[in-house]
Amino acid sequence: MGDKVFMQGNEAFAEAAIRSGCKFFFGYPITPSSEIPEYYAKKAPSEGLTFIQAETEVSAFNMVAGVAATGKRGMTATSGPGFSLGCEAMSYMSAAGLPSVIVDCMRPGPADGEILGSQGDYNQLTKGGGHGDYNTIVLAPYSVQEYADFAPLAFDLAEKYRNPVVVASDGTIAKMMENVEFPEKIAPKGRSDWACDGINGRDHYNDITTCGDGPEQWEKYNLNLQSKYTKIRENEQRWEEIQTDDADILIVAFGSLSRVCLTAMRIARENGIKVGIIRPITLWPFPVKAFEKFADKDVKYFVTELNAGQMVNDVKLAVNDNKKVEFYGRLGGITPTPVELYKKLCELYK
Numbered sequence: 267m268g269d270k271v272f273m274q275g276n277e278a279f280a281e282a283a284i285r286s287g288c289k290f291f292f293g294y295p296i297t298p299s300s301e302i303p304e305y306y307a308k309k310a311p312s313e314g315l316t317f318i319q320a321e322t323e324v325s326a327f328n329m330v331a332g333v334a335a336t337g338k339r340g341m342t343a344t345s346g347p348g349f350s351l352g353c354e355a356m357s358y359m360s361a362a363g364l365p366s367v368i369v370d371c372m373r374p375g376p377a378d379g380e381i382l383g384s385q386g387d388y389n390q391l392t393k394g395g396g397h398g399d400y401n402t403i404v405l406a407p408y409s410v411q412e413y414a415d416f417a418p419l420a421f422d423l424a425e426k427y428r429n430p431v432v433v434a435s436d437g438t439i440a441k442m443m444e445n446v447e448f449p450e451k452i453a454p455k456g457r458s459d460w461a462c463d464g465i466n467g468r469d470h471y472n473d474i475t476t477c478g479d480g481p482e483q484w485e486k487y488n489l490n491l492q493s494k495y496t497k498i499r500e501n502e503q504r505w506e507e508i509q510t511d512d513a514d515i516l517i518v519a520f521g522s523l524s525r526v527c528l529t530a531m532r533i534a535r536e537n538g539i540k541v542g543i544i545r546p547i548t549l550w551p552f553p554v555k556a557f558e559k560f561a562d563k564d565v566k567y568f569v570t571e572l573n574a575g576q577m578v579n580d581v582k583l584a585v586n587d588n589k590k591v592e593f594y595g596r597l598g599g600i601t602p603t604p605v606e607l608y609k610k611l612c613e614l615y616k
Contacts, residue, residue, distance in 0.1 A: 270445045275410045275435065276301035276343075278446045279369065282417035283341060284309060285451045288367070290316045290340035292329035294348060297381045298437040299371035302343035327352030327368070334364035335474050337461025339421055343369035346387045347378065350395060356430055357396030361476035361491070363460070365424035365431075367417075372436040374599045382599025383438035383522055388576035391432050392550040399488060401495050403431045403502060404549040406520045410444035418449060427498055428460070434549055436572070438522035438601065504547035505556040509535070513542030515615060516560070518569045518581050520546045522601070527570065529604035534611060541611070549577070557584040567591045568611055572601065 273281070280302045283291075291306040293299075303319065310317040320326035326342045333340030344352065349370050359366055370391060374384040391404045403423050407413040413435060420431040457463060462474055478484030509531065510516060519527045524545045534541040546553050567590055569578040578593045585591060592614045596602050602610075 270447045272443055273410065273446050274301060274441065274443045275413050276371070276440045277305045278410050278414040278448075279417055279433070279435070280305035280309075282414040282448055283367070283421075284313055284315065285449055286339070286418040286421050287452050287455065288339040288341055288417075288421060289314065290330075290333045290338055291342065292318045292320050292326040292333075292340065293342045293344065294320050294323045294326050296323070296345045296348045298373055298440045299343040299345050299348075299369060299435075301440070302369060323348035323351040324355070327355035330366045330368070331355055331359050331362070331364050334359065334366045335362070335462050337455075337458035337463060339367075341367040341369070343371065345371050345373050346375050346384075346390070349387065349390065353390075353395035354397075356402065357394070357398050357400055358476055359430045360396075360400035360402065361398065361487075362474050363428035364474070365421070365428050367420045367424055367431050367433065369433045369435055371440040372434065374597065380599040381437060383436040383572060383601060384597075384599055385434075385436060385521060385523065385572040386574075386576070386597075387434070388549065388571070388573060391434055392552070392580075400491065401429075401498070401550055403427070403429060403498060403551070404434050405431065405504075406434045406547060406549050407439055408521055408524045408545065410439070410442060411446045413439055414446050414448060418452070423502065425455075425458075427494060429494070429498070434521065436522055437599070499551040502548060503551050503553040503555050505553035506543075506545040506547060507556065508543040508545070510542035510544065510560075512540050513565065514540045515542075515566045515568055515611065517541060517543045517607075517611075518546070518567055518577070519543065519571065520549060520577065521572075523570060523572055526601060526604055527607060530607035530611065533604060533608045537608075539611070539615075546577070552580045552584065554584045557581075560585075565590070566615060568614065569593045570602070570607060571595045572599075573597065
């Protein structure tokens with residue numbers, strides 16, 4: 267690991283991605299993600315990178331798919347409207363088994379919205395914005411350091427499962443500046459056996475396709491995908507627990523809002539209310555395992571999000587008891603204060 271530097275979130279992710287061997291970036295400018303392509307463009311001459319400003323997000327996502335098909339690490343970064351345009355390519359990359367990384371710096375919607383922090387893309391990212399039965403691994407950082415740490419993790423997971431990985435940032439994490447420590451640069455990986463990189467000593471070209479030859483073959487193809495997703499659900503659930511052992515109320519929050527919840531939790535405990543936090547790190551697969559040990563306990567759940575209530579549905583499914591779950595959200599790019607969350611918690615639980 268190197269020395270700590272004071273750096274903006276988006277630039278920290280871009281630097282970590284470059285150090286992770288991602289030499290290909292394709293993107294179309296859209297705030298609040300624009301510092302990532304800007305950083306790649308600035309570093310391209312000295313680092314031997316390929317940077318292309320695409321005509322649209324549709325082009326950028328498909329360029330990432332093309333590079334992924336050759337076994338190289340490629341990525342793009344966008345925000346909600348751009349991710350919507352890339353959803354067709356996401357379903358194709360998922361079907362074709364193409365490992366890729368996409369950063370979504372969420373901002374309020376629907377449509378254009380403000381250039382602020384939001385979590386309104388949760389359903390789009392975790393439920394599959396494109397067509398068909400597919401899933402993408404979704405990682406949600408809560409700090410600049412974690413944002414940077416998720417760059418090598420995202421590429422490793424993408425290649426491990428041959429599947430797209432989304433890093434769910436937002437306007438707050440993207441723009442804030444904090445100390446961050448970067449990993450050492452990794453050496454480029456060797457040729458992937460499945461990649462389309464020419465004959466190159468082999469007897470035949472590899473084929474990457476999503477074409478179905480009748481319903482029986484296409485069903486078998488889909489069942490193989492579902493088998494992969496089952497393995498991901500079993501092996502890749504990630505979360506953090508904070509002071510949950512004696513908690514009567516568990517705050518469930520992800521991303522930048524979970525930082526606010528830490529202070530709200532401290533205020534509650536100072537006032538004699540036993541509050542803990544479960545912070546989902548993977549939004550998909552959703553960390554259902556985090557809630558299992560509380561199944562037989564009289565615990566209430568306070569879900570808070572920067573949206574109208576999207577992750578709350580996954581929490582209700584995880585605890586299998588809607589009466590235990592309360593929700594509080596803010597919209598339009600407004601982030602609640604710790605005192606606001608504490609007061610709402612007291613109002614809901616008397």
